[in-house]
Amino acid sequence: MTNGEVMATRPLGMEDRSIADSQLSASSCWNTIQCASTARLFNEYQAWSPKKNDKKPWIQVDLRQSFRLEAVLTQGRDNAENWVKSFLVPYSLDGYSWTYSLGNDGQPQVFHSNQDRNSLVVNPFRPAFVARFVRIEPLSWHHHVSLRFELFGAGPIPVVPNTLGLEDYRIPDSELYASSCYHDRNCAKYARLNFAGDERQGETSRYTVTSSEKLPGAWIPRFDDHNQWVGVDLVDKYRVVGVITQGRQDADQWVTSFAVSHSMDGKMWSFIQDCGHEEKIYQGNHDRATPIINVFETPLTARAVRVHPKRWTRHIALRLELLGNGPVAEVGIDENKLGLESGRIPNSSLAASSCISDDAYCSESARLNHEVGGWVPRINDLAQWIQVDLMAVYRLTGVITQGRSDAAHWVTRYTVWTSQESRGNWIPVTESTCGEAKEIKIFTGNCDQFSHFTNRFNPPILARYVLLAPVAWHDHIGLRFELLGEGPFMLPDVAVH
Known part of the structure; x- marks a missing residue:
């Protein structure tokens, strides 16, 4: 929503077929007439049914744009005593990084659904979430998985990435680190967007300092060379879409260009590359105070991110914030080897x-x-x-x-x-x-x-x-x-x- 606009919740198109067959896919299908395209609310005679030996069935909708998802309405199979009794709902903005609709306990929400073949059961998403891709993963069923459904929501809407927590201290000091620090008072924990230098808020108490002890407002490394970096360990895997940078609060020092590396485990690192397959160089700041936003052409899925200064004014000095969403659960997607190494592929x-x-x-x-x-x-x-x-x-x-x-x-x-x-x-x-x-x-x-x-x-x-x-x-x-x-x-x- 923008400018206070109220967006009405509505069916998103399973029943009326504004969601095309080509936008639907499934882990498996019983046959061609019980495949993903038959999982439409009030569809007569058929529903989506996976193969009997499908141990982790799912059905997926690609909405082609981002929508705010607010509820799902489910039915069983019209012409047989088959229905889904409970399910999970993972969702994604890009079809690559996934997370689950969560319950009050912070765990994936188990939605309880049908008890017969034709009754309608509504499950609201609380809270609502923004996604392009939505899946239903059945957990329990009567006789055999069979499902017809409709999604309810609003949109399409633009996706505005969240700040991940450097400025507001959701990311604690213990998750910030650097190649070097000029002094203990210039280390990675001070590389927070808009850090003012003379006070701190968050997981630690405020500092009381004299003017002679005033904390410089930035991370400042010991050396000015291309081996310096400041890093964030997000602990979990996040979808990272960009970075905001800023110079030193109390002096005319800032980074004018930088590269970005990322890792899934904190051990193996890769740089974002440009079209020549070299390190992508991002334009940084032109003064000490103005935040500069760089959005990545392709979002990252990463646990850890580092910023590597390449050029600077007077001295390397940096404050920053990461943009993205998460944590994300990858739903067994990323590391599933298909069988060359194991011999499953003959x-x-x-x-x-x-x-x-x-x-x-x-x-x-x-x-x-x-x-x-x-x-x-x-x-x-x-x-x-x-x-x-x-x-x-x-x-x-x-x-x-x-x-x-x-x-x-x-x-x-x-x-x-x-x-x-x-x-x-x-x-x-x-x-x-x-x-x-x-x-x-x-x-x-x-x-x-x-x-x-x-x-x-x-x-x-x-x-x-x-x-x-x-x-x-x-x-x-x-x-x-x-x-x-x-x-x-x-x-x-x-x-x-």
Whole structure:
């Protein structure tokens, strides 16, 4: 809502079909006439029903824009004694980072629903939440999961990211740290937006200081060089969409440009990259007091974030705030390996453009952590590729790559191509962060033969077939890899052969 506008709650379009079939997906479907597209309120004869062996069923709506979700109305199956008795509701702004609708205890809210096939049960969301993607995850049911439903809410509405808590001390001193500090009174805990220097509020008591002891209003490192950084450990995983920076409160010192790195575990770090696959440099401040907002082209899902000053006026000095939402629960999406490493994906599902040998260097050796060799094509050129047939549509969230195990050969850059229906209809993974035109995305690969390097797909991709095509390599093409995602599941408008 903006400018005090009141937005009316209304059905969002399941029953009247303003939500199209293509916006609906599910973990699985009993058959083509009991798939996600039949989960519409008052639909006669049918409902969504997952496969019997689906242990974690869900159905999802992509609203295509962000809405304020206020309630869900559910029904069972019209022509059988099947219905859902309880469920969870995870939601997401980007289809990648998920969190659950929470109860008063701060735990995922269990919604109790139907007791027969046709009665309507309303469950309000308290509090309401803003999302583009909404799922229903059944927990208990009568005979078999069967569901018809409608979502209620208001919008579409613009998504305004929240401050994550540096300025107001929701993030405590113990979660701030830095490469170095000029003095104890200049350390990371003072890198808070609008910190005034002479008083503190939050989890500690106010300081009483004399004018000679007045606290400088910023983080100031011991050295002025490119090895300095200040970091925030958010403890949990958050969706981070931007950063606000500010100079020192009591002197003309500020950071004029900086880079940002992020981590899921506080150990493995990645920099936000620009279109040339170099560290993205953000423009900082031009005075000591004016806050400057930088919004990331692609939101991060991260537990920890660092700001690395690159240029500064007089001396590095920084106050900041993070923008985002969370904490987020990733609903088992991020690290689900689809089966190259474990062997669940059989050799018959793998193919390659060529192989230097049929022994240890063909497509079946391209499995992450495979002990002997890896995939090594006969020729080093841009016509080489390796392909996986997942045998069903999956929701792909990323790829992990690795070099050849027995030689210093690895892929440094590559492209990814996918298809839902056939191997002859390839669509490249693209990016549009440098302008409106979409270009084929060049993924950064490995820098040695053993380390893992993970690239995320944001947003995730629905596909059955996946192809990796090396673009650059060290000495010779050598590759082992794993796909990340979830599934399989059926799409209402896609026939999988």
